[in-house]
Amino acid sequence: MKPTFRYCPSxxxxxxxxxxxxxxxxxxxxxxxxxxxxxxxxxPVAILPLAHDEGVVPSHRPxxxxxxxxFRSGKFQALPERQLPARPQSIEEIDYxxxxxxxxxxxxxxxxxxxxxxxxTVEMRFVDLLRQEQVIGKRWRKVSETALRRVAHKMSDLIYxxxxxxxxxxxxxxxxxxxxxxxxKRLFSLEVSDSDGYGAQSILKSTDPIMSPAWxxxxxxxxxxxxxxxxxxxxLQYLDGSRRDIIASFKGINGAPAWxxxxxxxVFTNSREGSADLYRMHMATGKVERLTRHWAIxxxxxxxxxxxxLYFNSDRRGQPQIFQLFLDTGETRRISFEGRYNxxxxxxxxxxxxxxxxxxxxxxIAIKDMYKDELSIKTKTRLxxxxxxxxxxxxxxxxxxxGGRGKxxxxxxxxxxxxxxxVKEGEVRSPSWGPYLD
Amino acid sequence: xxxxxxxxLALMIGVLGGCSSPPTVPEDQRIPQGEGDYRDVDDLVxxxxxxxxxxxxxxxxxxxxxxxxxxTQGESLNKGELTPFEQAMGETYxxxxxxxxxxxxxxxxxxxxxxHFANILVDNPNERIKxxxxxxxxxxxxxxxALGERRAQAVAEAFxxxxxxxxxxxxxxxxxxxPAAEGQTEKAWALxxxxxxxxxxxxxxx
Numbered sequence: 001m002k003p004t005f006r007y008c009p010s011x012x013x014x015x016x017x018x019x020x021x022x023x024x025x026x027x028x029x030x031x032x033x034x035x036x037x038x039x040x041x042x043x044p045v046a047i048l049p050l051a052h053d054e055g056v057v058p059s060h061r062p063x064x065x066x067x068x069x070x071f072r073s074g075k076f077q078a079l080p081e082r083q084l085p086a087r088p089q090s091i092e093e094i095d096y097x098x099x100x101x102x103x104x105x106x107x108x109x110x111x112x113x114x115x116x117x118x119x120x121t122v123e124m125r126f127v128d129l130l131r132q133e134q135v136i137g138k139r140w141r142k143v144s145e146t147a148l149r150r151v152a153h154k155m156s157d158l159i160y161x162x163x164x165x166x167x168x169x170x171x172x173x174x175x176x177x178x179x180x181x182x183x184x185k186r187l188f189s190l191e192v193s194d195s196d197g198y199g200a201q202s203i204l205k206s207t208d209p210i211m212s213p214a215w216x217x218x219x220x221x222x223x224x225x226x227x228x229x230x231x232x233x234x235x236l237q238y239l240d241g242s243r244r245d246i247i248a249s250f251k252g253i254n255g256a257p258a259w260x261x262x263x264x265x266x267v268f269t270n271s272r273e274g275s276a277d278l279y280r281m282h283m284a285t286g287k288v289e290r291l292t293r294h295w296a297i298x299x300x301x302x303x304x305x306x307x308x309x310l311y312f313n314s315d316r317r318g319q320p321q322i323f324q325l326f327l328d329t330g331e332t333r334r335i336s337f338e339g340r341y342n343x344x345x346x347x348x349x350x351x352x353x354x355x356x357x358x359x360x361x362x363x364x365i366a367i368k369d370m371y372k373d374e375l376s377i378k379t380k381t382r383l384x385x386x387x388x389x390x391x392x393x394x395x396x397x398x399x400x401x402x403g404g405r406g407k408x409x410x411x412x413x414x415x416x417x418x419x420x421x422x423v424k425e426g427e428v429r430s431p432s433w434g435p436y437l438d
Numbered sequence: 439x440x441x442x443x444x445x446x447l448a449l450m451i452g453v454l455g456g457c458s459s460p461p462t463v464p465e466d467q468r469i470p471q472g473e474g475d476y477r478d479v480d481d482l483v484x485x486x487x488x489x490x491x492x493x494x495x496x497x498x499x500x501x502x503x504x505x506x507x508x509x510t511q512g513e514s515l516n517k518g519e520l521t522p523f524e525q526a527m528g529e530t531y532x533x534x535x536x537x538x539x540x541x542x543x544x545x546x547x548x549x550x551x552x553x554h555f556a557n558i559l560v561d562n563p564n565e566r567i568k569x570x571x572x573x574x575x576x577x578x579x580x581x582x583x584a585l586g587e588r589r590a591q592a593v594a595e596a597f598x599x600x601x602x603x604x605x606x607x608x609x610x611x612x613x614x615x616x617p618a619a620e621g622q623t624e625k626a627w628a629l630x631x632x633x634x635x636x637x638x639x640x641x642x643x644x
Contacts, residue, residue, distance in 0.1 A: 209612070209615035209616070211579050211580075211613075211615065212579065212580060225580075225583075227612065227615060230610065231610045231611070232583055232611065232613070252587065252609075253583050253584060253587050253611050255580050255583045255584070256580040256583075269580065269583075269584065271584070271587055274591070275584075275588070276583075276584035276587065276588075297581065297584040297585065297588065299580050299581055299583075299584050300578060300580045300581060313578070313580075313581055315581075319540065320577070320578075320581055341540075341577065343577055343578045343581045344577075344578035344580070344581065357577060357578050359577075363576055363577055383575065383576060383622065385577065385578050385579065386578065386579065401622060404621065404622060429579070430579065
């Protein structure tokens with residue numbers, strides 16, 4: 001049942017060396033996207049394939065990546081390529097009336113050229129068809145084959161910002177845990193991929209469970225829970241592979257790591273005094289301070305964006321509910337009132353929305369609008385958990401179960417458009433959306 | 439599932455020899471989880487929902503199963519090295535306590551199980567145990583990690599009631615990460631809400 005090396009320190013360190021050598025393994029299984037539901041509210045936009053000379057065959061098509069990103073937001077829908085009425089090569093060639101007749105108010109066009117050294121030069125123009133005006137013009141040089149996706153995500157971010165006034169979060173990364181079976185053994189992998197699930201890299205492989213990855217605010221480290229020593233501990237790992245340490249291995253459970261917005265401290269759950277309570281570790285000194293004292297389970301802390309309070313789950317009223325702890329005064333107040341089970345809080349970057357696991361004939365993701373004091377259930381599947389906001393607060397990534405398999409899904413905050421991300425083989429859990437890359 | 443617990447216990451005992459003899463039990467001798475186990479799963483669920491008397495009947499059946507397994511797997515288990523305590527642990531009661539949804543209370547049958555193992559521990563004062571708490575997959579992973587610990591603590595408190603000092607018990611929670619049964623069914627969930635009692639001679643072998 002348990003891996004037997006646990007009992008042998010020498011074997012353990014050998015295993016560790018093996019695991020660390022596996023860090024930064026390229027080409028893990030990318031997540032694949034299934035379109036679950038489209039929105040009637042999605043605004044049509046024209047995303048023209050980038051013009052190119054004959055023989056230029058980039059491995060990724062930026063226009064397709066951009067169209068998929070915009071669709072995933074739930075707000076926009078790119079005109080299918082075959083429905084494009086024309087393919088103008090320059091601003092001068094645009095017949096504005098032709099596009100407005102299609103109900104399209106915005107158009108992206110551009111070029112991709114391959115240089116002698118094999119890199120690409122990518123150019124984009126985004127046109128407001130109503131005003132007949134170019135609103136974005138941008139060029140990227142020396143783009144390698146592998147960086148093409150990243151440039152496409154940056155283009156998507158620029159378009160999203162132009163259309164919504166809000167910063168796009170497509171050029172970001174997500175972390176999650178995959179589990180598959182091989183010869184009766186379970187293989188867990190902590191992976192990091194682009195926000196659309198492509199470019200997945202495994203940063204840790206283990207035969208013991210991994211869960212709850214948490215990004216440091218600078219996006220360079222992940223804290224997460226590992227069971228590699230037979231019980232829950234918190235590991236801190238640098239994404240560049242330079243370092244990995246077990247930072248919380250106290251008596252009892254060690255779980256639910258949450259970085260403070262300034263990256264200076266980590267709140268986590270520990271039960272050294274008997275029941276699960278919240279503790280805060282100061283990263284510079286390693287000093288640990290107790291934050292809650294209660295016989296109930298207190299766990300799943302997340303920081304308010306201003307760093308002054310924590311939202312957390314406590315079952316002090318008999319069942320899990322969300323509470324808020326003010327760090328300056330030590331005051332606690334209850335936040336969730338609807339329903340008998342509310343857990344796993346996540347707070348939007350502007351502090352307005354609190355996402356949580358809410359039970360109503362199943363475990364769903366619900367959002368509480370803290371301004372209006374209204375709760376709305378966002379998901380229809382029945383085993384949803386681990387909500388995590390995109391850094392611009394526009395989307396929520398969460399774990400769900402479909403057809404007996406653990407998958408990830410994205411739902412937009414404004415509407416209920418859902419897209420499912422899954423691995424070809426095995427299950428995906430514990431998603432965490434990383435910060436802006438730049 | 440009953441089988442699996444017994445084999446797990448037996449395997450663990452076989453492995454407790456320490457670092458000097460590296461573990462040799464190959465993967466393929468473990469009882470696989472999954473589809474094939476559902477017949478056992480059904481039996482156990484029926485039993486766990488039945489009256490107190492029938493719980494003991496199940497325990498006796500499982501003891502028979504253990505005897506059969508011992509015959510087929512005897513060589514790899516180093517049976518000769520089992521201590522009287524380890525042999526006694528496997529004799530009549532399944533070393534697993536089950537719980538209701540989001541619950542950590544022990545019912546009468548569970549207390550009887552604890553009392554049985556507590557008596558063995560009282561008779562064998564050098565023996566130690568691990569109490570490993572588990573939950574079903576529903577709800578959040580971190581809350582479940584804490585809930586699994588609370589269940590293991592509840593079992594530890596019952597052991598203390600029957601005279602076992604808390605220093606002899608190691609409490610571990612695996613949360614929802616090690617289901618005993620797969621699938622999104624009430625049956626599977628009922629089997630996964632559990633505390634496993636395992637012999638723990640780790641420290642005495644160091």
